[in-house]
Amino acid sequence: MVAFFLIILPLLTGLIAFFLKEEKVVKSFAFLSSLATLAVSILGLTLMKAEENLQFTAQWMQPIGSSFSLRLDGMGQLLCLLTAISYPLVFLGSWNASYKRPNNFFALMLLAQAGLMGVFLATDALVFYFFWELALIPMYFLSSQWGGERRIPVTFKFFIYTFVGSVLMLIGILYIQSKTVSHSFSLNAFYVVELSSKAQSWLFWLFFLAFAIKMPVFPFHTWQPDTYEQSPTPTTMILSGVMVKMGLLGLLRWLLPVFPIASYVWGDVVMSLAVAGIVYASLIAIRQDDIKRLVAYSSIAHIGLMCAAIFAENKSGMQGVMLQMFNHGINIIGLWIIVEIIERRFGTRKMSELGGLAQKAPVMAIFFVIIALANIALPLTNAFAGEFLMFNGLMNAKSNYYLWFTVLAGLGIILAAVYTLNMIRRIFYGEVNELTAVATDLKLNEKLALGIIVGLIFWMGVYPQVLLDVTDNFSQELVNKIDISHLFRKQ
C-alpha cells in the first residue's frame, strides 16, 4: 500500500493543484502534499516495513502480459526517500520565488514527482516505461514555460534526445518480452529470460543508450548543461537531484541483472566512457563562469563516477553508489538553492560579477562552503563514505584496467577541489563590488531548508550506516544476480 500511496498522492494532489489559482494557496498546498509524501515514505522505512505493505499489484493490460505492479525494495526505499525529501526542500528553498500561472507550475512539479516515484517503484517493464515518460513530460513543460532566454530550443533538444533514448529502450523491452517464456513484462520474467550473448550485446546498448542519455554519461551529456542553465531553478533541482537517478536506477535494476554477460563484456567500454567523462567534465567546469553551468558539469563528473562504480560490479561499489545517489541529490539541491537565491538577489549567475558576499551574507557563505565541501567529498560530510566505497569498488573491479580507472577517476577529486574552491573564492571572498554591496543575508525559510540539508550532510557523513543498512540486501542480491563466474567455470 505504501508503494501505491507514494505514487497516487502526488498524482492526485498534482491534478487538484491545477485548479488552485491563488499563488499562496497552491504553494502551501503543494508543500503540504510533499510533506505528506515524505511522511508516507518514512513510514515505509520504519513502521510499515512488512513486505505486503511494500508491494502493490493490480490487473492491467492482462492480454499483452503486463500488470501494474510496484515494489519498494532497498534501492526503491532510498530513492523514494530522496524524492520525498527533496520536494519539501525545493519548495521551501524557493518559497520567495514567484511564477506566473503558479497553479500549473506546482501541479506539474507534483506530477513529475509521481512519475519519478513510479520509475523508482515499477517492477513491470511497461509500467516502468510509462512512468519514465510521465516524469519527462512535466519536466519538459516546466523547463520551457518558466525557463530562461533560450529555453524553447534547449529544453526541446533535451526532450527529443531523451525521447530517442527511451523509444530505443522500448524496442529492447518489447524484444525481451517476446522472448520471455510467459510473454510477460514483469521484472522477474526479465531476470530469468534466456538470451544469446549476441542478443544481449545489442539489447545492452539499446537500454544503455536510454540510461546514458538520462544520467548523462559522456558523450551523451550535451543537453544537460544547457537545460540546467535554462530551466527554472526548482526544476533544475529536481532534474539534477532526483531525475538523473532514473538513469542510474535503470542501470542497476533493468540493465545489469538482465544482461549480466553483456554488462561484463562491455563493462570496460562503459567505465572508460564514464571515467573520461569525469576528467572531461571537471576540466570544463574549471573554465566556467556561470555558476549553474559549473554545477551542471560537476554533476556530470559525479554521475560519471557513479556509473563507473556500478560497472565495477562488486558490493562495495554498489553500496557506494546507493549512498552517493542519495547524498549527491541532497548536496546538489543545497547548491541550487543558494544559486537560486544569488540569481534572484543579484540577477546574475556570472562569478565574475559577484564577490565578497561572505562579508554581507556570512550565513549564506557558511552554508555554501559546507555544502560545497560536502560536494567534493570531504571526510565527515555525507559524500565521503559514498565516494570512498565507490573508489574502493573501482579498485577491486574485475576489469584489467582497474588501477587506471581508479587513478583517472581520482583526478576528478583534485579537479573538483580546484573548481569548487575557485567558485567559493570568486563568489564569497574578496572585496565587495557595487552589485554585492547591497546584499542581504538568508531569509528564514532559506535558512530552514539549508539547515536541514546541512544537518543531513553531517548525519550521513558521520553515520552513513543508516542508509547502507537500507540497501544492504538489495546490493547483495544484485551482486549475486550479476555474478557470471559460474559461466566461466563451465568452460
Place this chain on the structure above:
Amino acid sequence: MNITQILFWFLSVVAIFSALMVITSKNPVYSVLWLIVTFFSISGHYILLNAQFLAIVNIIVYAGAIMVLFLFVIMLMNLNNETEPQKHRWLKMAGAVAGGCLLLVMVAALKDTDIKNQQAMVNEGNIGLIKNLGKELFTTYVVPFEISSILFLSAMVGAVVIGKKE
C-alpha cells in the same frame, strides 16, 4: 490461318493503331474519334469471343454515351490543336520510356505463365448471352447490382453539387 485468326489479328492491329493515334493526335477531337474506333475494335473482339451482350453494351454505353459526352465537353470548350501547348520534350520522352518499360516488364513477367498454353474459347460458348448474364446478374450478383445503384446515386449528387451554378 482460319478466318477467326485473321479477324483477331486485324482487330488487334486496328485497336493498337487507333489507341496510338488517340495519344498522338494533336487535336482532342481526333483523339476522341480514334478512341471510338478503338472501342469498336474491342467490341469486335467481344463478338469474336462470343460475348455479344458486352459488345453491344460497349458500343452503346462507351462509344455511344460516354464518348459523346466527351465530345460535347471538348466542343463546349472548343479546344483544338493550338489550344494544347506541348509538354517539355524530355518529360514526354520520360513518359513514353516509362510506359514502354512497364509494357516490357509486364510482358516479360507474363510471357511464360503456366496458363500460357490455355485457350480462350472463341465464337462459341453461350455464357456471354444476355440470358445467362441476366440470370446471374439478378440472382448471384443482385447485391452488387443494388450497391452500384448507390454508386450512381452518389455520382449524381456529386455532379449536381459540382455542376450547379451558385
Place this chain on the structure above:
Amino acid sequence: MPINYYIFLSIALFSIGIVGVLTRRNAIIIFMCVELMLNAVNLMLVAFSKMHYKAALLAGDVNGTAGTDGQLFVFFIMVVAAAEVTVGLAIIVMMYRNIHSVDVNFLNRLKH
C-alpha cells in the same frame, strides 16, 4: 485462340493508355487514356472468362456458368466508368470555368 495473345494485346493497350496519361497535358485526353486502360482491362477479363469457361468444359461440367462472373465484372466496370465520367467531366468543367484551361500544368498552386 491462345490466352497469351489476349493478355499481351490488353497489356499493350493498357500501357498505351498509361503512356498517354504521362505524355498529354490536356485533362480530358488524360481522362480518355484512363478510359482506354479500363477497356484494356475489360478485354482481358472477357478473355479470361472464356478461358475459365473452356477449362470448366474440359473439366466436364456442361452448361456450367464458369466465367460468367468475369463478364459481369466488365459490366460493373462500365457502370463505374460511366459514374466516373459524369463526375470527372463535371470537375473538369468546373475547373475550366475558373481558369479557362484544362491544362494540368496550370495545376500548380498546391506544391511542396
Place this chain on the structure above:
Amino acid sequence: MNALIISAILGVVMMFSGILLKQKTAVRNVAIGGIIILLLVNILEMGGTVFFKIDTRGMIAFDQFALLFNTIVFVSTLLYLLLSAKEIEKVGVNYADYFALIFFILCGITLVSSFKSLLILFLGIEIISIPLYILTGSDKRNLKSNEASLKYFLLGVFSTGLMLMGIALVYGARGTFLTVPDPLVTVVPNALLITGMSLLLFSMAFKVSAAPFHFWTPDVYDGAPTVFTSFMATIVKAAVFIAFIRLFDDAFEGLQPQWRLWIAVITAITLFVGNITAVFQQSVKRMLAYSSIAQAGFMLLSLYAMNTEAKEGLLIYAAAYCLATIGIFAVLAKMNDYTFDGFNGLAKREPLIAATLTILLLSLAGIPLTAGFLAKFYMLKATIATPNSLWLVIFAVLMAAVSVYYYFRVIQAMYFKEGNDATSTGFSLFFKGTMVLMASLVILLGLFPDLLLNWLYF
C-alpha cells in the same frame, strides 16, 4: 448488413432533407441523429440482431472485426459531426448534399470493411472515392479546392485502372473474384497472380497514401476544405487500411514471401518521406497532411506483421488516429491562420482547448498514457515478433522521434510563444465539451485498450 443498408437510406434521407428542411441546424441535427441510429444498429448487429437477412453469396461477411471497425468509424464520425458540422455548412450552399455524400461514403466504408469479393472491394472503393472527389472540390470558388479535386480525380482514376488490371490478372489466375477461394481451386503462385497482387498492392498503397504513391495526399489534403480533409484523412484512410489488411490477409496470405519484402520497403519509404517532409512545413494543415502519411507508414507495419496483434493494433491505431486527428482538424478549422504562428499564445486565451489539443498531439506523437502510444506499441510489438525485422522497428521508432519534432512545434507555439488574440474565432461551450470528451477518450483508450479489444472476442 444493418449499417450498410441504413447508411444508404440515410444518404437518400439527407438528400431530401435539404429540400424539405429550411434551417441548417435542422439538417445538421438530422445528420447527427442519423449517425447515432447508424451506430446503434451496428452495435445491435454486434449483439447479434440483424434486421436484414440477405444472402450475399459469400461476397460480404460482417464478422466481429468488421463490425467493431464500423463502430469505431461511426463513433469517430459522430464526434466529427459534433465538432465540425457547423463548418460543413460554411463550405457551400448545398450543405445537405455534403451530408448525403458523407453517408454514402460511410456506406462504402461498411463495404470495404467487410468485403469477401474483389468486386465488392472495387465497388466500395469507388463509392468512397467518387464522393470524395466531389467533397474535395466542393469549395467551388476556391481555385485550390478545384485544383485539388481535379488532381485527386485524375490520380484516383489512374489508380483505379491499376487496381482493375490487378483484379483482372488475379481473376485470370484464380477464376474467381472471391478473396477466399474454395480450397478446390488450387492456387500456385504463378506470375499472373503475383503481378495482379502487386498491382493491387500498388493501388491500395495509393489509396492509403503510402510512398511512393503518396504524392496526391499533401496537395489534396491541403486544397480540400479543412472539414473534409479531416474526414478523408482520418476515417476514410482508416477504412481503406482495413480493406488493405483484409485483402492481403484473405486473398494473398499464401503469397506472403512475395509481398512482405515490398511492404517493408514501402513502409520504410513512407515513414521516411512522411516524417522528414513534415519537418519543414510552415502550414499546420500541410504538416498534418504529411503526418497522415507518416501515420500511414506506421499502420503499414500491421500489414507487414499480419498477425493477431497486428490486427488488434490496427483497430486501436485507427481509433487513436481518428480521434486525435479529427480533434486537431476541428480546432484548425476554427483558426484564421493555418501557419504554426497562428497557434501562438493559444494557451493563454483558450487554456482548455490548448490542453485538449496538447493531449491529442501527444497521442499522435505516441507519448505514453495516450491511445497513440498504445497503437504504436501494438504495431512495434507485432513487428518485433516477426523474424529479422529489427531494422524496420528501429527505423520506425527513430522516425517516431522525428515526428515528435513537428507535433511539438504546435505545442510550443500554443504554450511558450506570445501571440495576438485575433488568430482564432471563439469556441462554443459545446465544442469545448466535445474536445474534452475526445481527450478523455484518448487517455482512457491509452490506459485500458481492453475496453475496445474485448469486443472482438465476445
Place this chain on the structure above:
Amino acid sequence: MQNALQIVYLIPLLPLIGFLVNGLGRKHLSKSLISVIGSGVVLASFAMSIWVFMQVKGMTTPYVAHYFDFIKVGDLKIPFAFQVDQLSSLFLLIITGVGFLIHVYSTSYMHKEKQEHFGRYFSYLNLFVFSMLLLVMGANYVIMFIGWEGVGLCSYLLIGYWFKNTEYNKAANKAFIMNRIGDLAFLIAIFWIISRVGNVNFNDVFAVARGEVDLRKFTGTDITAITLLLFIGATGKSAQIPLYTWLPDAMAGPTPVSALIHAATMVTAGIYMIARSNVLYSMSSVTMDIVAYVGLATALLAATIALKQNDIKKVLAYSTVSQLGFMFLALGTGAYVAAVFHVMTHAFFKALLFLGSGSVIHAMSGEQDIRNMGGLSTKMKITFVTFLIGCIAIAGIPPFSGFFSKDAILLSAFEKSPVLYGIALFTALLTAFYMFRLLFLTFSGQFRGTAEQKHHLHESPVAITIPLIVLAVLSIIGGFVGIPEVFMNGGDRIGAFLAPVIKPQGGHTVSHSTEYILMGLSTTLVIVMIIAAWFKFRNFQRTEEKGLGKVLENKWYVDELYDKVIVQSMHQFGGFLKSVIEKSVIDGLVNGVGKAVNYGGRQLRLLQSGQVGSYILLMVLSIVIIFALQFFLRK
C-alpha cells in the same frame, strides 16, 4: 587505573565542543569568553594527554577504543576507533601543549580583530586541534585520513582567514589543492591495502605485513606501491618535493597559525604517518631510499632558498621545509625515532621562532620585510633573547635541543653513506647561516624602518611573551630526552619509550670515536658559519641581487615552472575542451542530426512539384522498378 584510557575520546571531543561553541556563539560571546573557552578546552585536553601519557608508559600493546562502525559493507568493516600508544601519546602532548601555548598567544595577537572574526578564528583553531588529534589517535588509516583531510581544511580556512584579500585566498586554495594531490595517493594506498588485507586497522595491516596472518599476504610490489603512495601523501602534507610550494605561501595566515599548523604540528603529520607505518616501510628498501633522497633534496633546496628571502616569515617557512626534509632523511635512513625526536624539538624551537617573528611583526605594526628592521634587540629584550635561543637551537649547538635531534639524524645518514652525511651537514650549516642572517638583520645594526614604525616599537604584552619564554625553555631542555648513548648509557629515553611501536634496530655501527669526531666537526663548522653571518650582516645595506642570488631570491622559479607547466596548460586544455570539443564536436554532432533532418525535409519537399504528370511518372517508375526487382532479381 585504566579509566584515563576509557575516556580518551574526551581529548578530541573537547576541542570539538570548543569549536561548536565558539563557532555558533561567535556573535554573542565576548572576546574574553571566547579566548577562555578556546584555550581552556585545549588546556583540558592537554591535561588529559599528560594523564594518558602517564598510563601509556608501561604498555606493551597499543590500547584500541572501538566506538562504532563507520562503514560496514560486506566483510569490509571500517570502525570508528581510537588507538593510543607511545607514539600517538607523544604527539598528543606536542599538539595539545604547543597548541595551548599558541592559543594563549593568539588571545593577545588577534585582539584587534572584530569580535565575530575573533570567534571564527578560535573556532577554526579548535577545529584544527580536533582534526589533528583525530589524525594521530585514529586506529586505522581511514580515521587517520579523516583527520588528515580535516587539518587540510583547517589550514585552508586559516590561511584564507582574511578572506577579503584575494591573494590570501589563492594561497589557501593552493594549499588545499596541493594537499589533495597527496591525499589522492593516500586514498589509493588505502584501497590497495583493503584489496590485500580486507580492512585498514593498523594492527591487522601490520600483522599481515609481518606475516603473522598466514592466509593473506603482501607481495613485494604491494609493499613498495603502498609505501610509495603513502609517501606521496606525506609529501603533500609535509611539504616535500614536489609538493612543497604551498607552505611558503601559507604564511598568508596569521602568524600563530603559521606557528601551530605550518611549523609545529600539521606539517609533521607526514612524518607521523610514516613512523606509524614503519613496519611497512622497513620492508621496502626502494621506498626507504626514495624517502631519504627526496627528504635530503628538499632540505637542501629549501635551505638555499631561505638564504635569500627577505620576508621574515618566508625565511622561517623555508627553514621549516628544510627541517622537514631532515626528518624525512631520518625516516629514509630508518632512524624513525630520530625523526620523531626532531619533530618534537622542531615543534618547540620553530614554534618559538614563529611566535617571536609574530611578536616582531606585531611590534613593527605589520611590517614583515627584514630589510626594514634591525636593531630591535634593544627595544624588545624578551623577544630577542627567546629568538636567539631558538636560532641556536635550530642551528644545533649543544646542549640545545636542536643539536641532539639533528645529530641523531646526521649520524644515521652517515651510517647509510658518507655522501648523504656530507650533503646533510652542508645543509645544516646553511641552516645556521640563514637563521643567523635573519637574527642579525632583525635585531642588530641600525633600525631601517619608517619613523612612525620606530615610534611604535615596543615589547609585546605578557600573553605573547609568556609562551615565548615557555617555548624557549623547552627548546633548551627539550633535547635531553634523547641524549646519545656515547654520552650517557640509556640516555636515549625517547627511543626506549617508543620501543613498543618502533622496533629499535640494533646498536650503532659507527665507533664512538667517529661519532665524537662528527659531532665536533658539525658543531665547530656551525659556529664558524654563525660568525661568518655576523660579519656579513652585522651592518646591512640592501643591494640588488644578481646571478645565483636572484635565482635563489625567486625560489629557483619553481612556482613559475609549476604555473606554466601544470596550471596554465590545464587551463588551456580545459578551454579547448569547452570551446572546441564540447561546442563543435560533440554538440555539433548532436545538432548535426537535427540539421540533417531539416535539410532533408527541405530537399524532399521539392519532389512534391505539384505537377500531376510528374506524380504519375514517379509512380509508374517505382512500379517498373519494383516489378523489375521482383521478377529479375528473384530469379
